[in-house]
Amino acid sequence: MGRRPCCAKEGLNRGIWTAGEDKILIDYIQAHGEGKWRDLPQRAGLKRCGKSCRLRWLNYLRPGIKRGNISMDEEELIIRLHNLLGNRWSLIAGRLPGRTDNEIKNHWNTNLSKKVQDQTHQNPVKLSNESEPQSEMLKEESPPRLETHPVIRTKAIRCTRVILPPPLLDQVASKATSVHNSNSETSSYSSSRQSNLSSDFLANFNIDDLLMSDQAQNLDSCFPPEGEKVDCYPSNFTLPMHDDAGCIRSEGLERWREDDEPFRTNGDFDFNSLASFLDSDDRFDLDE
Template identity: 65%
Template sequence: MGRSPCCSKEGLNRGAWTALEDKILMAYIKAHGESNWRNLPERAGLKRCGKSCRLRWLNYLRPDIRRGNISHDEEELIIRLHNLLGNRWSVIAGRLPGRTGNEIKNYWNTTLGKKAKGESSSQSKQSCQSKSRAIKPMTSTQPSKSTQTTQVIRTKATTCTKCAWKEMGRSPCCSKEGLNRGAWTALEDKTLMAYIKAHGEGNWRNLPERAGLKRCGKSCRLRWLNYLRPDIKRGNISHDEEELIIRLHNLLDGP
Protein backbone atom coordinates (compact mmCIF):
# COMPACT_ATOMS: atom_id res chain seq x y z
CA MET A 1 0.00 0.00 0.00
CA GLY A 2 3.04 2.29 0.06
CA ARG A 3 2.76 3.01 3.78
CA SER A 4 5.44 2.47 6.38
CA PRO A 5 4.72 1.01 9.84
CA CYS A 6 3.84 3.58 12.48
CA CYS A 7 6.81 2.49 14.64
CA SER A 8 9.64 -0.03 14.83
CA LYS A 9 7.91 -2.13 17.55
CA GLU A 10 11.26 -2.59 19.31
CA GLY A 11 11.33 -1.86 23.02
CA LEU A 12 7.56 -1.28 23.19
CA ASN A 13 5.16 -2.66 25.76
CA ARG A 14 2.84 -5.29 24.31
CA GLY A 15 0.97 -6.55 27.35
CA ALA A 16 -2.10 -5.21 29.12
CA TRP A 17 -2.32 -1.49 29.67
CA THR A 18 -1.57 -0.29 33.19
CA ALA A 19 -3.54 2.31 35.13
CA LEU A 20 -0.60 4.71 34.86
CA GLU A 21 -0.48 4.38 31.07
CA ASP A 22 -4.22 5.01 30.85
CA LYS A 23 -3.84 8.11 32.99
CA ILE A 24 -1.00 9.46 30.83
CA LEU A 25 -2.91 8.84 27.60
CA MET A 26 -6.10 10.48 28.90
CA ALA A 27 -4.19 13.50 30.19
CA TYR A 28 -2.39 13.98 26.88
CA ILE A 29 -5.56 13.73 24.77
CA LYS A 30 -7.38 16.07 27.14
CA ALA A 31 -4.64 18.65 26.64
CA HIS A 32 -3.92 18.17 22.92
CA GLY A 33 -6.96 16.40 21.47
CA GLU A 34 -7.20 13.34 19.22
CA SER A 35 -4.77 13.64 16.32
CA ASN A 36 -1.50 12.37 14.89
CA TRP A 37 -1.53 8.95 16.54
CA ARG A 38 1.78 8.08 14.88
CA ASN A 39 3.72 10.64 16.94
CA LEU A 40 1.50 10.61 20.05
CA PRO A 41 3.37 7.89 22.04
CA GLU A 42 6.71 9.70 21.83
CA ARG A 43 5.20 13.07 22.72
CA ALA A 44 3.17 11.63 25.59
CA GLY A 45 6.07 9.56 26.93
CA LEU A 46 4.44 6.19 26.32
CA LYS A 47 6.25 3.05 25.20
CA ARG A 48 3.35 1.99 23.04
CA CYS A 49 2.55 1.77 19.34
CA GLY A 50 0.45 4.58 17.87
CA LYS A 51 -2.20 2.08 16.80
CA SER A 52 -2.33 0.64 20.31
CA CYS A 53 -2.89 4.13 21.75
CA ARG A 54 -5.65 4.86 19.26
CA LEU A 55 -7.50 1.59 19.93
CA ARG A 56 -7.08 1.96 23.69
CA TRP A 57 -8.65 5.41 23.56
CA LEU A 58 -11.47 4.61 21.13
CA ASN A 59 -12.51 1.29 22.69
CA TYR A 60 -11.94 1.83 26.42
CA LEU A 61 -11.04 5.34 27.57
CA ARG A 62 -13.32 7.71 25.65
CA PRO A 63 -15.65 9.50 28.10
CA ASP A 64 -18.71 9.00 25.87
CA ILE A 65 -18.47 5.20 25.81
CA ARG A 66 -21.68 3.56 26.94
CA ARG A 67 -21.14 0.96 29.64
CA GLY A 68 -23.39 -1.94 30.54
CA ASN A 69 -25.14 -4.77 28.73
CA ILE A 70 -26.41 -4.39 25.18
CA SER A 71 -30.19 -3.99 25.20
CA HIS A 72 -32.73 -5.97 23.17
CA ASP A 73 -33.38 -3.00 20.86
CA GLU A 74 -29.65 -2.65 20.24
CA GLU A 75 -29.41 -6.36 19.44
CA GLU A 76 -32.17 -6.09 16.82
CA LEU A 77 -30.51 -3.05 15.23
CA ILE A 78 -27.12 -4.78 15.14
CA ILE A 79 -28.64 -7.82 13.41
CA ARG A 80 -30.40 -5.67 10.81
CA LEU A 81 -27.30 -3.60 10.11
CA HIS A 82 -25.10 -6.70 9.93
CA ASN A 83 -27.40 -8.22 7.32
CA LEU A 84 -26.87 -5.08 5.25
CA LEU A 85 -23.26 -4.08 5.97
CA GLY A 86 -21.59 -7.32 6.98
CA ASN A 87 -18.59 -7.12 9.33
CA ARG A 88 -18.17 -3.34 9.06
CA TRP A 89 -18.17 -2.93 12.82
CA SER A 90 -17.12 0.72 12.94
CA VAL A 91 -19.98 1.69 10.60
CA ILE A 92 -22.46 -0.33 12.67
CA ALA A 93 -21.15 1.29 15.86
CA GLY A 94 -21.86 4.69 14.34
CA ARG A 95 -25.58 3.86 14.50
CA LEU A 96 -25.39 2.97 18.21
CA PRO A 97 -24.27 6.01 20.23
CA GLY A 98 -21.74 5.16 22.92
CA ARG A 99 -20.93 1.69 21.59
CA THR A 100 -17.59 0.82 20.04
CA GLY A 101 -16.86 -1.30 17.00
CA ASN A 102 -14.67 -3.61 19.05
CA GLU A 103 -17.43 -4.18 21.62
CA ILE A 104 -20.02 -4.95 18.94
CA LYS A 105 -17.63 -7.30 17.11
CA ASN A 106 -16.88 -9.27 20.28
CA TYR A 107 -20.56 -9.44 21.23
CA TRP A 108 -21.47 -10.66 17.76
CA ASN A 109 -18.80 -13.37 17.70
CA THR A 110 -19.62 -14.66 21.19
CA THR A 111 -23.40 -14.28 21.50
CA LEU A 112 -25.39 -12.46 18.87
CA GLY A 113 -24.10 -14.26 15.77
CA LYS A 114 -25.40 -17.62 17.01
CA LYS A 115 -28.71 -16.04 17.99
CA ALA A 116 -29.11 -14.44 14.56
CA LYS A 117 -28.43 -17.75 12.79
CA GLY A 118 -31.02 -19.50 14.96
CA GLU A 119 -33.66 -16.85 14.22
CA SER A 120 -32.99 -16.94 10.47
CA SER A 121 -33.35 -20.73 10.35
CA SER A 122 -36.63 -20.62 12.30
CA GLN A 123 -37.98 -17.88 10.04
CA SER A 124 -37.15 -19.92 6.93
CA LYS A 125 -39.06 -22.90 8.36
CA GLN A 126 -42.07 -20.72 9.14
CA SER A 127 -42.06 -19.24 5.64
CA CYS A 128 -42.04 -22.72 4.11
CA GLN A 129 -44.97 -23.75 6.29
CA SER A 130 -46.94 -20.63 5.44
CA LYS A 131 -46.50 -21.21 1.71
CA SER A 132 -47.97 -24.69 2.03
CA ARG A 133 -51.14 -23.40 3.70
CA ALA A 134 -54.17 -22.34 1.68
CA ILE A 135 -55.01 -18.64 1.65
CA LYS A 136 -58.35 -17.90 3.30
CA PRO A 137 -60.77 -15.82 1.21
CA MET A 138 -61.89 -12.44 2.51
CA THR A 139 -65.26 -12.57 4.29
CA SER A 140 -68.10 -10.27 3.39
CA THR A 141 -68.06 -8.67 6.84
CA GLN A 142 -64.83 -6.80 6.04
CA PRO A 143 -65.37 -3.34 4.51
CA SER A 144 -64.18 -2.77 0.99
CA LYS A 145 -61.11 -0.71 0.18
CA SER A 146 -63.19 2.15 -1.22
CA THR A 147 -65.27 2.30 1.99
CA GLN A 148 -62.11 2.43 4.13
CA THR A 149 -60.67 5.20 1.96
CA THR A 150 -63.88 7.23 2.30
CA GLN A 151 -63.79 6.86 6.08
CA VAL A 152 -60.18 8.05 6.21
CA ILE A 153 -60.95 11.09 4.04
CA ARG A 154 -63.93 12.01 6.22
CA THR A 155 -61.83 11.70 9.38
CA LYS A 156 -59.12 13.96 7.99
CA ALA A 157 -61.63 16.52 6.74
CA THR A 158 -63.59 16.76 9.99
CA THR A 159 -60.56 16.94 12.32
CA CYS A 160 -58.92 20.35 12.58
CA THR A 161 -55.39 20.99 13.77
CA LYS A 162 -56.40 22.25 17.22
CA CYS A 163 -58.59 19.18 17.82
CA ALA A 164 -55.77 16.91 16.74
CA TRP A 165 -53.42 18.57 19.23
CA LYS A 166 -56.02 18.15 22.00
CA GLU A 167 -56.51 14.47 21.17
CA MET A 168 -52.75 13.98 21.49
CA GLY A 169 -52.78 15.70 24.87
CA ARG A 170 -50.50 18.50 23.68
CA SER A 171 -50.97 22.16 22.94
CA PRO A 172 -49.23 24.09 20.14
CA CYS A 173 -45.86 25.55 21.11
CA CYS A 174 -47.05 29.13 20.41
CA SER A 175 -49.94 31.16 19.03
CA LYS A 176 -48.12 31.93 15.74
CA GLU A 177 -49.48 35.50 15.86
CA GLY A 178 -46.95 38.28 15.32
CA LEU A 179 -44.10 35.86 14.56
CA ASN A 180 -41.62 36.08 11.71
CA ARG A 181 -42.20 33.40 9.09
CA GLY A 182 -39.74 34.32 6.37
CA ALA A 183 -36.06 33.57 5.95
CA TRP A 184 -33.85 33.87 9.01
CA THR A 185 -31.68 36.98 9.18
CA ALA A 186 -28.03 37.10 10.20
CA LEU A 187 -29.00 38.94 13.39
CA GLU A 188 -31.51 36.24 14.34
CA ASP A 189 -28.90 33.53 13.74
CA LYS A 190 -26.40 35.40 15.90
CA THR A 191 -28.97 35.84 18.68
CA LEU A 192 -29.92 32.16 18.64
CA MET A 193 -26.30 30.95 18.64
CA ALA A 194 -25.37 33.28 21.49
CA TYR A 195 -28.31 32.10 23.60
CA ILE A 196 -27.61 28.38 23.05
CA LYS A 197 -23.90 28.92 23.73
CA ALA A 198 -24.79 30.51 27.08
CA HIS A 199 -27.71 28.27 28.14
CA GLY A 200 -27.41 25.11 26.06
CA GLU A 201 -30.03 23.21 24.06
CA GLY A 202 -33.34 22.56 25.75
CA ASN A 203 -36.85 23.87 26.40
CA TRP A 204 -37.41 25.03 22.83
CA ARG A 205 -40.97 26.07 23.68
CA ASN A 206 -39.80 28.96 25.90
CA LEU A 207 -36.51 29.69 24.13
CA PRO A 208 -37.79 32.36 21.67
CA GLU A 209 -39.24 34.55 24.42
CA ARG A 210 -36.16 34.22 26.63
CA ALA A 211 -33.78 34.89 23.74
CA GLY A 212 -35.84 37.82 22.42
CA LEU A 213 -36.70 36.16 19.10
CA LYS A 214 -40.02 36.54 17.29
CA ARG A 215 -39.93 32.97 16.11
CA CYS A 216 -41.73 29.73 16.88
CA GLY A 217 -39.95 27.28 19.18
CA LYS A 218 -40.02 24.62 16.48
CA SER A 219 -38.49 27.04 13.98
CA CYS A 220 -35.64 27.79 16.41
CA ARG A 221 -34.99 24.10 16.99
CA LEU A 222 -34.91 23.25 13.28
CA ARG A 223 -32.73 26.27 12.48
CA TRP A 224 -30.18 25.19 15.07
CA LEU A 225 -30.16 21.48 14.26
CA ASN A 226 -30.10 21.83 10.46
CA TYR A 227 -27.98 24.95 9.88
CA LEU A 228 -26.23 26.48 12.91
CA ARG A 229 -24.78 23.56 14.90
CA PRO A 230 -20.96 23.81 14.91
CA ASP A 231 -20.53 20.07 14.24
CA ILE A 232 -22.46 20.08 10.95
CA LYS A 233 -20.38 18.71 8.10
CA ARG A 234 -20.30 21.11 5.16
CA GLY A 235 -19.61 20.37 1.51
CA ASN A 236 -20.88 17.88 -1.04
CA ILE A 237 -21.93 14.39 -0.01
CA SER A 238 -19.26 11.90 -1.07
CA HIS A 239 -19.83 8.78 -3.16
CA ASP A 240 -19.29 6.51 -0.13
CA GLU A 241 -21.82 8.54 1.85
CA GLU A 242 -24.34 8.25 -1.00
CA GLU A 243 -24.01 4.46 -1.06
CA LEU A 244 -24.35 4.23 2.72
CA ILE A 245 -27.45 6.47 2.71
CA ILE A 246 -29.12 4.30 0.06
CA ARG A 247 -28.31 1.06 1.87
CA LEU A 248 -29.44 2.36 5.26
CA HIS A 249 -32.66 3.76 3.76
CA ASN A 250 -33.47 0.41 2.18
CA LEU A 251 -32.86 -1.29 5.52
CA LEU A 252 -34.54 1.09 7.96
CA ASP A 253 -37.38 2.58 5.87
CA GLY A 254 -37.90 -0.01 3.18
CA PRO A 255 -40.90 -2.36 2.85
Protein backbone atom coordinates in the same frame (compact mmCIF):
# COMPACT_ATOMS: atom_id res chain seq x y z
CA MET B 1 10.33 -7.41 1.74
CA GLY B 2 7.47 -6.67 4.01
CA ARG B 3 5.58 -3.58 4.78
CA ARG B 4 7.19 -1.09 7.07
CA PRO B 5 5.77 -1.57 10.57
CA CYS B 6 3.79 1.32 11.98
CA CYS B 7 6.33 1.64 14.78
CA ALA B 8 9.34 -0.10 16.24
CA LYS B 9 8.19 -3.03 18.29
CA GLU B 10 11.28 -3.23 20.47
CA GLY B 11 10.98 -1.89 23.98
CA LEU B 12 7.26 -1.25 23.73
CA ASN B 13 4.63 -2.44 26.16
CA ARG B 14 2.04 -4.79 24.80
CA GLY B 15 -1.16 -6.31 26.05
CA ILE B 16 -3.54 -4.92 28.61
CA TRP B 17 -3.20 -1.25 29.41
CA THR B 18 -2.49 -0.25 32.99
CA ALA B 19 -4.38 2.48 34.82
CA GLY B 20 -1.25 4.57 34.77
CA GLU B 21 -0.89 4.31 31.02
CA ASP B 22 -4.55 5.20 30.61
CA LYS B 23 -4.11 8.29 32.73
CA ILE B 24 -1.08 9.44 30.77
CA LEU B 25 -2.97 9.01 27.51
CA ILE B 26 -6.09 10.77 28.77
CA ASP B 27 -4.09 13.66 30.18
CA TYR B 28 -2.12 14.05 27.00
CA ILE B 29 -5.14 14.01 24.70
CA GLN B 30 -7.04 16.40 26.94
CA ALA B 31 -4.11 18.77 26.75
CA HIS B 32 -3.16 18.38 23.10
CA GLY B 33 -6.13 16.82 21.37
CA GLU B 34 -6.38 13.72 19.19
CA GLY B 35 -4.33 12.99 16.11
CA LYS B 36 -0.69 12.49 15.20
CA TRP B 37 -0.92 9.04 16.66
CA ARG B 38 2.47 7.95 15.43
CA ASP B 39 4.27 10.62 17.39
CA LEU B 40 1.90 10.64 20.34
CA PRO B 41 3.51 7.88 22.43
CA GLN B 42 6.90 9.55 22.34
CA ARG B 43 5.52 12.97 23.13
CA ALA B 44 3.26 11.62 25.87
CA GLY B 45 5.95 9.40 27.31
CA LEU B 46 4.17 6.14 26.64
CA LYS B 47 5.94 2.94 25.64
CA ARG B 48 3.18 2.02 23.26
CA CYS B 49 2.60 1.85 19.54
CA GLY B 50 0.69 4.82 18.18
CA LYS B 51 -1.94 2.55 16.78
CA SER B 52 -2.38 1.00 20.17
CA CYS B 53 -2.88 4.44 21.71
CA ARG B 54 -5.46 5.34 19.12
CA LEU B 55 -7.36 2.11 19.67
CA ARG B 56 -7.26 2.48 23.42
CA TRP B 57 -8.57 6.01 23.22
CA LEU B 58 -11.30 5.41 20.68
CA ASN B 59 -12.59 2.20 22.17
CA TYR B 60 -12.21 2.69 25.90
CA LEU B 61 -11.05 6.05 27.15
CA ARG B 62 -12.98 8.45 25.02
CA PRO B 63 -15.78 10.33 26.80
CA GLY B 64 -19.25 8.94 26.29
CA ILE B 65 -18.28 5.33 25.79
CA LYS B 66 -20.79 2.83 27.11
CA ARG B 67 -19.32 -0.43 28.32
CA GLY B 68 -21.06 -3.79 28.47
CA ASN B 69 -24.73 -4.60 29.02
CA ILE B 70 -25.81 -4.41 25.42
CA SER B 71 -29.58 -4.22 25.65
CA MET B 72 -32.10 -6.22 23.67
CA ASP B 73 -33.01 -3.07 21.82
CA GLU B 74 -29.44 -2.56 20.80
CA GLU B 75 -29.08 -6.20 19.80
CA GLU B 76 -32.15 -5.93 17.66
CA LEU B 77 -30.75 -2.87 15.96
CA ILE B 78 -27.36 -4.50 15.46
CA ILE B 79 -28.99 -7.50 13.83
CA ARG B 80 -31.03 -5.34 11.53
CA LEU B 81 -28.12 -3.15 10.59
CA HIS B 82 -25.87 -6.13 10.07
CA ASN B 83 -28.49 -7.56 7.81
CA LEU B 84 -28.38 -4.36 5.78
CA LEU B 85 -24.70 -3.50 5.95
CA GLY B 86 -22.82 -6.73 6.55
CA ASN B 87 -19.61 -6.59 8.55
CA ARG B 88 -19.33 -2.85 8.31
CA TRP B 89 -18.85 -2.48 12.01
CA SER B 90 -17.97 1.17 11.99
CA LEU B 91 -21.17 1.98 10.14
CA ILE B 92 -23.18 -0.12 12.56
CA ALA B 93 -21.44 1.46 15.53
CA GLY B 94 -22.29 4.85 14.13
CA ARG B 95 -25.93 4.11 14.73
CA LEU B 96 -25.44 2.96 18.32
CA PRO B 97 -24.60 5.91 20.54
CA GLY B 98 -21.74 5.19 22.90
CA ARG B 99 -20.87 1.88 21.30
CA THR B 100 -17.68 1.22 19.38
CA ASP B 101 -17.12 -0.90 16.33
CA ASN B 102 -14.83 -3.20 18.29
CA GLU B 103 -17.39 -3.87 20.97
CA ILE B 104 -20.15 -4.50 18.48
CA LYS B 105 -17.90 -6.76 16.46
CA ASN B 106 -16.97 -8.76 19.54
CA HIS B 107 -20.58 -8.99 20.65
CA TRP B 108 -21.61 -10.13 17.23
CA ASN B 109 -18.91 -12.76 17.02
CA THR B 110 -19.58 -14.17 20.47
CA ASN B 111 -23.35 -13.83 20.74
CA LEU B 112 -25.37 -12.54 17.87
CA SER B 113 -23.89 -14.52 15.00
CA LYS B 114 -24.86 -17.73 16.73
CA LYS B 115 -28.24 -16.39 17.66
CA VAL B 116 -28.99 -15.30 14.13
CA GLN B 117 -27.66 -18.57 12.75
CA ASP B 118 -29.90 -20.56 15.05
CA GLN B 119 -32.92 -18.49 14.12
CA THR B 120 -32.10 -18.76 10.45
CA HIS B 121 -32.00 -22.53 10.77
CA GLN B 122 -35.29 -22.55 12.59
CA ASN B 123 -36.95 -20.18 10.18
CA PRO B 124 -34.90 -18.82 7.31
CA VAL B 125 -36.94 -15.68 6.83
CA LYS B 126 -37.18 -14.60 10.44
CA LEU B 127 -34.36 -12.60 11.85
CA SER B 128 -35.90 -11.42 15.08
CA ASN B 129 -35.93 -13.71 18.04
CA GLU B 130 -39.64 -14.02 18.36
CA SER B 131 -39.47 -16.30 21.36
CA GLU B 132 -38.32 -13.40 23.45
CA PRO B 133 -41.06 -11.11 24.67
CA GLN B 134 -38.99 -7.99 24.32
CA SER B 135 -38.56 -8.62 20.64
CA GLU B 136 -42.29 -8.94 20.31
CA MET B 137 -42.59 -5.61 21.93
CA LEU B 138 -40.15 -4.10 19.50
CA LYS B 139 -42.35 -4.99 16.60
CA GLU B 140 -45.00 -2.65 17.85
CA GLU B 141 -42.90 0.04 19.42
CA SER B 142 -40.08 1.92 17.82
CA PRO B 143 -36.69 1.31 19.40
CA PRO B 144 -35.96 4.14 21.78
CA ARG B 145 -33.71 6.90 20.62
CA LEU B 146 -30.52 6.67 22.58
CA GLU B 147 -29.45 10.26 22.69
CA THR B 148 -27.64 10.42 25.99
CA HIS B 149 -24.37 9.13 24.54
CA PRO B 150 -22.56 10.58 21.58
CA VAL B 151 -22.33 8.52 18.45
CA ILE B 152 -18.81 7.14 18.15
CA ARG B 153 -17.90 7.83 14.59
CA THR B 154 -14.52 7.20 13.18
CA LYS B 155 -14.05 7.10 9.46
CA ALA B 156 -17.17 5.68 7.98
CA ILE B 157 -19.37 8.73 7.98
CA ARG B 158 -19.79 9.13 4.29
CA CYS B 159 -21.86 6.90 2.13
CA THR B 160 -22.48 7.12 -1.56
CA ARG B 161 -24.11 3.78 -1.79
CA VAL B 162 -27.50 2.50 -2.72
CA ILE B 163 -28.96 -0.51 -0.98
CA LEU B 164 -29.94 -3.14 -3.46
CA PRO B 165 -30.96 -6.72 -2.91
CA PRO B 166 -28.55 -9.26 -4.42
CA PRO B 167 -30.83 -10.49 -7.20
CA LEU B 168 -30.96 -6.98 -8.59
CA LEU B 169 -27.34 -6.04 -8.17
CA ASP B 170 -26.09 -7.84 -11.24
CA GLN B 171 -28.79 -6.40 -13.42
CA VAL B 172 -28.25 -2.92 -12.16
CA ALA B 173 -24.51 -3.27 -12.43
CA SER B 174 -24.53 -3.59 -16.17
CA LYS B 175 -26.83 -0.62 -16.51
CA ALA B 176 -24.85 1.43 -14.07
CA THR B 177 -21.63 0.57 -15.80
CA SER B 178 -22.93 2.05 -19.00
CA VAL B 179 -24.06 5.11 -17.09
CA HIS B 180 -20.63 5.33 -15.59
CA ASN B 181 -18.85 4.96 -18.87
CA SER B 182 -20.87 7.61 -20.59
CA ASN B 183 -21.39 10.05 -17.81
CA SER B 184 -19.33 10.14 -14.70
CA GLU B 185 -15.76 10.06 -13.63
CA THR B 186 -16.69 9.14 -10.08
CA SER B 187 -19.37 6.50 -10.24
CA SER B 188 -18.30 2.96 -9.85
CA TYR B 189 -19.72 -0.41 -9.20
CA SER B 190 -18.14 -2.40 -6.45
CA SER B 191 -16.59 -5.61 -7.66
CA SER B 192 -16.78 -6.88 -4.11
CA ARG B 193 -20.27 -7.97 -5.02
CA GLN B 194 -18.78 -11.05 -6.58
CA SER B 195 -16.63 -11.89 -3.62
CA ASN B 196 -19.07 -11.20 -0.83
CA LEU B 197 -22.51 -12.13 -1.98
CA SER B 198 -24.15 -12.59 1.37
CA SER B 199 -23.32 -9.30 2.93
CA ASP B 200 -22.85 -6.91 0.11
CA PHE B 201 -26.16 -5.26 -0.43
CA LEU B 202 -24.42 -2.09 -1.40
CA ALA B 203 -23.42 -0.93 -4.78
CA ASN B 204 -21.07 2.00 -5.06
CA PHE B 205 -23.16 4.38 -7.06
CA ASN B 206 -23.07 8.10 -6.81
CA ILE B 207 -26.75 8.88 -6.73
CA ASP B 208 -26.30 12.34 -8.20
CA ASP B 209 -24.47 10.91 -11.16
CA LEU B 210 -27.25 8.46 -11.74
CA LEU B 211 -29.96 11.06 -11.40
CA MET B 212 -28.22 13.51 -13.69
CA SER B 213 -27.66 10.95 -16.34
CA ASP B 214 -29.96 10.72 -19.32
CA GLN B 215 -29.62 7.03 -18.95
CA ALA B 216 -30.88 6.95 -15.39
CA GLN B 217 -34.34 6.07 -16.54
CA ASN B 218 -32.93 2.97 -18.14
CA LEU B 219 -32.42 1.62 -14.65
CA ASP B 220 -36.17 1.28 -14.37
CA SER B 221 -36.10 -1.76 -16.57
CA CYS B 222 -33.96 -3.58 -14.01
CA PHE B 223 -36.63 -3.64 -11.39
CA PRO B 224 -39.78 -5.63 -10.96
CA PRO B 225 -43.19 -4.12 -11.62
CA GLU B 226 -44.72 -1.98 -8.95
CA GLY B 227 -46.12 -3.88 -6.03
CA GLU B 228 -44.06 -6.97 -6.71
CA LYS B 229 -42.02 -8.20 -3.82
CA VAL B 230 -38.36 -9.01 -4.15
CA ASP B 231 -37.54 -12.53 -3.16
CA CYS B 232 -33.99 -12.66 -1.96
CA TYR B 233 -31.64 -13.51 0.86
CA PRO B 234 -32.06 -13.23 3.78
CA SER B 235 -35.77 -12.68 3.54
CA ASN B 236 -38.42 -11.17 1.43
CA PHE B 237 -38.26 -7.49 1.83
CA THR B 238 -39.91 -4.65 0.14
CA LEU B 239 -37.76 -1.93 -1.23
CA PRO B 240 -38.90 1.33 0.26
CA MET B 241 -38.22 3.81 -2.43
CA HIS B 242 -41.34 4.08 -4.46
CA ASP B 243 -44.65 4.21 -2.67
CA ASP B 244 -45.57 0.72 -1.60
CA ALA B 245 -44.28 -0.71 -4.78
CA GLY B 246 -41.28 -2.65 -3.62
CA CYS B 247 -39.19 -1.56 -6.52
CA ILE B 248 -36.59 1.06 -7.25
CA ARG B 249 -37.19 3.55 -10.02
CA SER B 250 -35.42 6.64 -11.05
CA GLU B 251 -38.35 8.74 -9.82
CA GLY B 252 -38.08 6.76 -6.61
CA LEU B 253 -34.52 7.87 -6.31
CA GLU B 254 -35.62 11.42 -6.99
CA ARG B 255 -38.30 11.23 -4.35
CA TRP B 256 -35.89 9.68 -1.94
CA ARG B 257 -33.65 12.65 -2.46
CA GLU B 258 -36.49 15.10 -1.93
CA ASP B 259 -37.60 13.31 1.21
CA ASP B 260 -34.11 13.53 2.61
CA GLU B 261 -33.96 9.85 3.31
CA PRO B 262 -30.86 8.24 4.85
CA PHE B 263 -28.83 8.14 1.68
CA ARG B 264 -28.53 11.77 0.86
CA THR B 265 -27.42 12.79 -2.52
CA ASN B 266 -24.70 15.01 -1.15
CA GLY B 267 -22.99 11.84 -0.05
CA ASP B 268 -23.60 12.15 3.65
CA PHE B 269 -25.10 9.19 5.37
CA ASP B 270 -27.52 10.16 8.10
CA PHE B 271 -27.89 7.42 10.68
CA ASN B 272 -30.69 9.11 12.52
CA SER B 273 -32.65 9.14 9.32
CA LEU B 274 -31.76 5.51 8.83
CA ALA B 275 -33.06 4.69 12.29
CA SER B 276 -36.31 6.50 11.63
CA PHE B 277 -36.42 4.80 8.30
CA LEU B 278 -35.94 1.37 9.88
CA ASP B 279 -38.69 2.18 12.33
CA SER B 280 -41.07 3.48 9.74
CA ASP B 281 -43.71 1.58 7.85
CA ASP B 282 -41.59 1.91 4.74
CA ARG B 283 -38.67 0.00 6.17
CA PHE B 284 -37.45 -3.25 4.78
CA ASP B 285 -39.90 -5.75 6.13
CA LEU B 286 -37.45 -8.10 7.79
CA ASP B 287 -39.98 -9.75 10.01
CA GLU B 288 -42.23 -11.08 7.33
